[in-house]
Amino acid sequence: MESAGELVYVVDDDRRVREALSALLRANGRDVRAFDSGREFLDTPRQKAVSCLILDLRMPGMNGLEVQKLVSKDSQIPVIFITGKGDVPSTVLAMKGGAVDFLTKPLDEDELIRAVDAALARAQVLRREAQDTAVLQALYRSLTPREQEIFPLLASGLLNKQAAAVLGITEYTVQVHRGHIMRKMRADSFATLVRQACKLQLETSPTTTFYA
Template sequence: MTPANAVERESESSSAHATPVVFIVDDDVSVRESLEAMIRFAGLRAETFASAQDFLERPRAMVPNCLVLDVRLPELSGLELQNRIASERTDMPIIFITGYGDVPMTVRAMKAGAIEFLTKPFDDEVLLDAIRQAIERSRVALSEEAEMQALRDRYASLSRREREVMALVVSGLLNKQVGGELGITVYTVQVHRGQVMRKMNARSLANLVNMAGRLRLGRAPRAALQMAA
């Protein structure tokens, strides 16, 4: 990696609104330099790597990003790299480039989630269009991930009893029924319910139910709730 890349990485960590970055992994230095120049000219950051191993040493980027990846690489191929990072970097769309593409290879890459598979030589604008789409997809994924983390943090702030009340309320039980399940008064249920709504920043019961669905919360069995009471 060049010194300029290192400087850019530092600036990335200091700004939540850093310029999107395009990662390029290709063992041909002329291809790397050509793609880097084109991407920078388009107003985007670029970081280049000669191998999949070099790329894997780079910490995950927390800004909109995408990966322009050669299929045929030494030691670890592009398809193998895709499989390795598929579950870890869902916010990083992959655009494959290759000089030796075939139908089975293309199908495999696309089924694994690649957004484009380009055969060299390709038109610069075709690649740039794919990069712009990938960056936007990454931006949406990062935004959704941030929202989910904020939701998990709010849920983590609930006490054990508040979580129990929330689970029963979103399952459709009335306050009296929740009190019966937990062995507490209706007034106590109302207090806990109010705390849940405040801490979860829920505007309505429907909003709270939606949050529970996103968190994949299920109603605890009656026996478990009685033991926790």
């Protein structure tokens, strides 16, 4: 059955391949958009649906690896490469670029469907992670400049009095800010706060060392 909001893009310069893949995917309940070149795909505004990309490796003009590189600059869409003439260097480059699979023509239908299912599952995970990151960043932006200054110090493991010494403020002030930070970040424990700092990629090493 078709999964709501999921979309498969197909990019291949061979019309027969595009039509065959589109028909197979639709028969398996997938919504499909097909393109005859990487440039056409890149120039077409992409929908916000959870999606994956079936991409021919060897095409005239812009090849699949070039398309993959450009797509990865502004998107985390999972890529499945297909090719009639696979080679080890190309496979390595594709996988290093984040491709989820590399299939050789003539394609095995069951193998392709499994690859698409895995790619869309990966896309769902990436979307949830992006949404979680967006929420976390919004919470972080709700902190005052001083709270943003204190947050990484606390996450690095400094005690209140140590963070106070680093910043030249009172221990009580740090304690008050710590409570505000925990509340605004919706952190139910110090461990949660540390994980949030890691996800936000905050610098958690204090610039000044304090010895109790």
